[in-house]
Amino acid sequence: MKDITRIHIAKVPYNVEVSAKKILDAYITALEAYAVDSELLEDIEIRMTELLLERGVKQDDVISEADVTAIREQLGEPKDFMTDEATLGIDAELLSKDKKRKLYRNLDNALLGGVLSGLASFFGINVLWARLIFIILSFMSFGFALPVYAVLWLIIPSARTAAERLQMAGLPVTLASIRDLNEDGSSANIKRRVSIQKRVVTIVLGLISVGGAIAAATALVSVVVTVVQHGQLDWSASFAPYQLAIILAFAAGVLLMILCLLVAFASFAQKFNKRIWVSAVVIVALGLGLFGAALISASYNQQLQNNEIQRNTIDMNLKMPDSFAAAKSLLIDIPYGNVVYIADDTATSIKQRSLKDAAKANVTVSEGVIKVQLAGTDQKNSPAGTIITLYGPRLDSIVVANGDASYSGANQAKLNVEIHNASSLRLYSSRIDTLTVKADASAQLSASEAAVAGVNISVEGQASIDLGNIKTLDVTSPDVCASDGLASISVGNIVSAMYVLNGINVAIKSVESPCLQMVFNGDQQGLPGYQN
Amino acid sequence: MTNKETNSEMYAERLAVQLRKGFLAFCVLKACSKKSKYTSDIIRQLRSAELVVVEGTIYPLLSRLRKDGLLAHEWQESEQGPPRKYYRTTDYGQEVAALVEKKINDLQSTLKKL
Numbered sequence: 001m002k003d004i005t006r007i008h009i010a011k012v013p014y015n016v017e018v019s020a021k022k023i024l025d026a027y028i029t030a031l032e033a034y035a036v037d038s039e040l041l042e043d044i045e046i047r048m049t050e051l052l053l054e055r056g057v058k059q060d061d062v063i064s065e066a067d068v069t070a071i072r073e074q075l076g077e078p079k080d081f082m083t084d085e086a087t088l089g090i091d092a093e094l095l096s097k098d099k100k101r102k103l104y105r106n107l108d109n110a111l112l113g114g115v116l117s118g119l120a121s122f123f124g125i126n127v128l129w130a131r132l133i134f135i136i137l138s139f140m141s142f143g144f145a146l147p148v149y150a151v152l153w154l155i156i157p158s159a160r161t162a163a164e165r166l167q168m169a170g171l172p173v174t175l176a177s178i179r180d181l182n183e184d185g186s187s188a189n190i191k192r193r194v195s196i197q198k199r200v201v202t203i204v205l206g207l208i209s210v211g212g213a214i215a216a217a218t219a220l221v222s223v224v225v226t227v228v229q230h231g232q233l234d235w236s237a238s239f240a241p242y243q244l245a246i247i248l249a250f251a252a253g254v255l256l257m258i259l260c261l262l263v264a265f266a267s268f269a270q271k272f273n274k275r276i277w278v279s280a281v282v283i284v285a286l287g288l289g290l291f292g293a294a295l296i297s298a299s300y301n302q303q304l305q306n307n308e309i310q311r312n313t314i315d316m317n318l319k320m321p322d323s324f325a326a327a328k329s330l331l332i333d334i335p336y337g338n339v340v341y342i343a344d345d346t347a348t349s350i351k352q353r354s355l356k357d358a359a360k361a362n363v364t365v366s367e368g369v370i371k372v373q374l375a376g377t378d379q380k381n382s383p384a385g386t387i388i389t390l391y392g393p394r395l396d397s398i399v400v401a402n403g404d405a406s407y408s409g410a411n412q413a414k415l416n417v418e419i420h421n422a423s424s425l426r427l428y429s430s431r432i433d434t435l436t437v438k439a440d441a442s443a444q445l446s447a448s449e450a451a452v453a454g455v456n457i458s459v460e461g462q463a464s465i466d467l468g469n470i471k472t473l474d475v476t477s478p479d480v481c482a483s484d485g486l487a488s489i490s491v492g493n494i495v496s497a498m499y500v501l502n503g504i505n506v507a508i509k510s511v512e513s514p515c516l517q518m519v520f521n522g523d524q525q526g527l528p529g530y531q532n
Numbered sequence: 533m534t535n536k537e538t539n540s541e542m543y544a545e546r547l548a549v550q551l552r553k554g555f556l557a558f559c560v561l562k563a564c565s566k567k568s569k570y571t572s573d574i575i576r577q578l579r580s581a582e583l584v585v586v587e588g589t590i591y592p593l594l595s596r597l598r599k600d601g602l603l604a605h606e607w608q609e610s611e612q613g614p615p616r617k618y619y620r621t622t623d624y625g626q627e628v629a630a631l632v633e634k635k636i637n638d639l640q641s642t643l644k645k646l
Contacts, residue, residue: 028605039595040591040592040595041622043571043591043594043595043617044591046616047571047587050572074587075586075587075588075591076586076587076588076589077588078588207557453554459564
């Protein structure tokens with residue numbers, strides 16, 4: 001028993017076995033793929049009715065499987081109908097309605113080897129995403145994704161034939177689909193061939209722009225973090241005057257990131273159309289405008305602030321304590337600001353330059369010691385510093401407990417210097433025969449601008465001492481110290497080939513000491529007395 | 533060895549297909565030059581002249597030649613079934629056929645000289 005259904009061929013009605021109809025359907029569908037016009041198909045159908053008639057199958061008779069096979073033999077296989085023996089490379093086995101996707105490299109849409117576009121086809125996603133994911137993976141895996149790409153390039157076959165291309169896209173491999181593919185596939189091949197240099201440019205451009213986008217995003221995030229940390233987002237303290245500039249620069253940064261993303265998108269989607277060009281130009285113009293505005297705003301505010309400071313800065317004379325001219329020592333203990341001491345035997349004066357509302361320095365003399373003190377707390381971030389200038393007698397000893405100080409204008413045999421904490425002392429325009437230094441913590445002494453002959457140093461902590469060209473050097477440094485406490489002494493030139501370290505004569509070449517870093521900058525070999 | 537033989541056969545067949553393509557069109561023009569012919573008559577005539585063809589190759593060829601104006605067709609009633617399309621070579625087709633014939637002769641003389 002066989003099911004029968006009705007069809008008509010060339011307007012002639014027939015009964016047909018269902019199984020025969022299936023074969024006939026497939027055959028006609030295959031022919032349709034090559035029927036350039038419907039007329040040809042009509043002719044073939046008419047011919048079929050004749051062939052049926054020859055076999056004794058008339059109108060309304062039943063067409064059997066055997067009849068269909070005979071027709072097929074008489075008319076020929078579908079591939080006989082191919083007018084142009086286009087090298088389609090159709091494998092008979094591939095001609096199936098199997099929709100299973102297969103992984104191939106897609107050379108039609110490739111930037112490099114077609115691995116990513118093939119994978120995108122396999123997973124049914126836009127190739128743009130595949131490329132972006134790959135780039136991000138490359139950055140995250142520190143480039144490990146690149147050899148993986150190379151391996152995939154080697155092991156995945158490329159889709160060369162029409163059938164393979166269809167399988168890659170998960171389309172059924174039929175004559176019709178192959179013909180469709182070949183019709184619009186040939187132009188794609190031409191496009192691909194001319195664009196090799198373009199593809200290289202695209203890859204480079206894409207990579208640069210993705211890197212740029214990541215860098216821009218990182219910079220933006222770090223700006224936000226900095227602002228939050230310093231300003232607690234209430235725009236207080238030092239950010240306040242630059243609020244507008246920061247916002248404008250931030251917006252420019254966001255635009256830069258968008259531009260990078262746009263270029264990356266255009267590269268990896270291989271879409272450089274007018275709209276993208278226009279948007280890129282608009283973004284660049286807008287970004288430059290914003291950045292320029294930010295610069296103008298920042299410099300304007302800077303100017304404004306400087307003017308403000310200048311307007312508010314005043315000079316004043318401080319009260320001269322008794323017996324100031326007879327003092328021999330100086331003790332500086334100020335939480336902020338600068339003390340400038342100029343040795344002057346002829347005139348004495350004490351002046352302070354600071355903002356109107358700043359605290360006044362307190363200068364006292366007791367038992368020959370000048371004491372400079374300042375009330376208040378650390379104001380290092382304040383844009384306007386306080387400067388206290390003293391003209392006074394030559395000093396035998398200077399102690400800087402806190403603050404920054406300088407001493408100049410002296411011509412003397414001996415000077416004792418003690419610097420503590422984070423304070424600093426600068427000696428300049430002076431001639432000192434013997435300089436004795438005691439430094440600890442993170443104190444700094446700079447004597448390279450003064451003419452100093454002999455130097456005795458006792459150094460601890462992370463103190464650093466900078467000397468110019470000297471004659472003799474005697475250093476005392478502890479044998480044990482904290483691991484992060486390495487003091488440093490830098491010498492321009494030393495006349496003798498030896499110096500004293502912890503009471504022992506050592507050659508300047510051997511500068512090892514556990515808690516001290518000695519640096520001799522000059523070319524010691526050129527000096528007299530140098531011995532190898 | 534067998535492999536090579538099959539390959540040579542296949543290769544020869546491929547070349548022959550190329551040769552036959554133009555030749556077949558010429559033969560069809562020749563066959564239809566004297567009087568209008570029905571497709572199966574054309575095939576029968578070609579087969580009797582020992583040119584192996586299936587109908588599948590003839591149909592698209594007829595369609596193409598007709599479109600290019602080398603063949604004209606007319607409908608004729610048939611005793612059984614629907615009316616049939618009869619093909620006849622046009623003057624233009626005759627001209628083309630004559631030129632092709634000359635070219636084929638040229639090829640043949642080349643073949644002889646080789």
